[in-house]
Amino acid sequence: MRRRLTRAETKARTRALLLDAAARTFARKGFTGASVEEIAEAAGFSTGALYSNFSSKEALFLELLSDRRRDRLAAAAQALDAHGAGTGEAVAELGRLLVDVADKDIEFAALQAEFWLYAIRNPRVMDALAASVRESHQALEGLVGAAMARRGAPDGVCVEEVSTVVAALFIGLVRQRRIDPDCVSEELFGQALNWLFTGINAASDEG
Amino acid sequence: MRRRLTRAETKARTRALLLDAAARTFARKGFTGASVEEIAEAAGFSTGALYSNFSSKEALFLELLSDRRRDRLAAAAQALDAHGAGTGEAVAELGRLLVDVADKDIEFAALQAEFWLYAIRNPRVMDALAASVRESHQALEGLVGAAMARRGAPDGVCVEEVSTVVAALFIGLVRQRRIDPDCVSEELFGQALNWLFTGINAASDEG
DNA sequence: GTCTATACGGCGATAGAC
DNA sequence: GTCTATCGCCGTATAGAC
Numbered sequence: 001m002r003r004r005l006t007r008a009e010t011k012a013r014t015r016a017l018l019l020d021a022a023a024r025t026f027a028r029k030g031f032t033g034a035s036v037e038e039i040a041e042a043a044g045f046s047t048g049a050l051y052s053n054f055s056s057k058e059a060l061f062l063e064l065l066s067d068r069r070r071d072r073l074a075a076a077a078q079a080l081d082a083h084g085a086g087t088g089e090a091v092a093e094l095g096r097l098l099v100d101v102a103d104k105d106i107e108f109a110a111l112q113a114e115f116w117l118y119a120i121r122n123p124r125v126m127d128a129l130a131a132s133v134r135e136s137h138q139a140l141e142g143l144v145g146a147a148m149a150r151r152g153a154p155d156g157v158c159v160e161e162v163s164t165v166v167a168a169l170f171i172g173l174v175r176q177r178r179i180d181p182d183c184v185s186e187e188l189f190g191q192a193l194n195w196l197f198t199g200i201n202a203a204s205d206e207g
Numbered sequence: 208m209r210r211r212l213t214r215a216e217t218k219a220r221t222r223a224l225l226l227d228a229a230a231r232t233f234a235r236k237g238f239t240g241a242s243v244e245e246i247a248e249a250a251g252f253s254t255g256a257l258y259s260n261f262s263s264k265e266a267l268f269l270e271l272l273s274d275r276r277r278d279r280l281a282a283a284a285q286a287l288d289a290h291g292a293g294t295g296e297a298v299a300e301l302g303r304l305l306v307d308v309a310d311k312d313i314e315f316a317a318l319q320a321e322f323w324l325y326a327i328r329n330p331r332v333m334d335a336l337a338a339s340v341r342e343s344h345q346a347l348e349g350l351v352g353a354a355m356a357r358r359g360a361p362d363g364v365c366v367e368e369v370s371t372v373v374a375a376l377f378i379g380l381v382r383q384r385r386i387d388p389d390c391v392s393e394e395l396f397g398q399a400l401n402w403l404f405t406g407i408n409a410a411s412d413e414g
Numbered sequence: 415g416t417c418t419a420t421a422c423g424g425c426g427a428t429a430g431a432c
Numbered sequence: 433g434t435c436t437a438t439c440g441c442c443g444t445a446t447a448g449a450c
Contacts, residue, residue, distance in 0.1 A: 010433085011433070014433080014434090030237070030328075033239040035424080036425085045434075046434065047426085047427080048433085048434060051427070053433090057426070110328075113320050114324070116382060117317060117324075120385055121235065121236070121317075126386065130386050160390065164380075164395065165399045168376050168379025168380040168382070168391075169379060172376055172377065173371075175375070176378075178323070179340055180340065183371050184371060184375075192372045192375075192403075194410060195372075195402075195403050197406070198409045199401070200406070202405045202406065202409045203402060217415080221415080243443085243445085244442095244443085252417090253417050254444085255415090255417055255418075256415070256417075258444095263444085263445080264445090
């Protein structure tokens with residue numbers, strides 16, 4: 001009888017555990033503030049094991065960036081599937097997404113900020129971050145397109161621009177909600193989206 | 208004849224130089240990544256001089272937070288004075304502000320991100336950050352209130368909420384513009400503001 | 415008030431046993 | 433593939449000269 005995990009499988013599992021621990025630790029301490037020993041111990045391994053799986057602290061960090069990119073794509077796809085396009089629930093779903101991210105996945109925003117800071121300080125990494133964000137935005141464009149179609153899509157407005165605005169709103173509100181939750185109610189994101197989409201239609205009616 | 212700078216004045220000048228150097232260095236390397244020696248040398252002093260003016264690296268960082276708060280208040284007040292309220296230029300002025308901050312003051316966004324990350328990791332600092340942001344938002348509310356009045360202010364919409372949304376948009380777009388300038392044109396912020404304010408009016412006409 | 419020199423600890427990364 | 437032990441470096445903060 002073959003043992004339950006092959007060598008390749010245990011290694012993959014170790015990698016996954018290390019990446020999870022890295023996400024937690026980087027989010028809590030930042031890239032520079034988190035030590036490799038800390039990460040390795042959080043995953044239940046030693047620094048030697050970590051260096052056996054990743055060539056350096058930076059390599060681990062960048063691997064995490066790619067890794068989380070896939071996760072976010074899956075989540076966005078799921079959100080799209082769950083509610084479907086053009087059901088009119090798109091705006092509500094986006095609002096729920098904000099509250100979930102802001103309050104539940106408290107690591108998310110911190111990691112995004114870390115990635116952003118790292119990329120503006122290490123230009124060679126910026127391409128990877130741009131690719132990551134671009135993929136996320138593509139998923140978002142599905143939801144935004146649905147919301148616009150539902151409300152009677154105007155012609156002159158491109159989905160990319162609206163999606164960029166929605167994403168910016170999202171990031172900014174999540175950040176502000178961490179600073180002062182009273183100023184960013186659970187409903188504010190939905191409210192802002194309503195204003196935005198209403199304004200898009202009104203503006204296009206005029207033009 | 209009295210020498211041109213008193214002791215207190217030279218010390219104040221040293222402090223100011225150190226704070227400037229700290230802003231540059233923290234923005235470039237981050238709070239953890241920047242060393243006190245690096246900061247001191249950037250200001251033209253030694254670490255001893257730095258510790259003579261600030262009790263610790265953290266104290267310097269927090270002093271910088273308060274310091275920049277005053278700067279931003281002055282800038283906002285100046286923007287208000289220059290264009291006046293209710294001239295209809297408020298939206299355009301906000302748009303210009305974004306491009307200026309995004310492209311010229313490249314340290315600003317990085318420092319804000321550093322402050323935010325530091326505050327969510329050191330809850331005792333969050334109050335100071337909240338106060339800083341609150342003051343900035345008060346200044347913003349002047350511009351937003353002017354823009355809303357100009358467009359026929361609806362009654363049911365509170366200025367604080369709109370200002371929060373505008374600030375969130377601002378932060379999010381500045382960040383995204385650094386990742387992919389092509390996706391965030393110079394006009395997009397103004398465009399988004401137009402959508403927003405148009406939507407606010409349309410929504411209030413319905414309600 | 416500022417500088418030089420240093421104490422002291424922690425970090426990233428590597429080497430070699432198993 | 434993972435662990436233990438360690439090297440070399442750099443960090444913050446301090447002490448004492450001037």
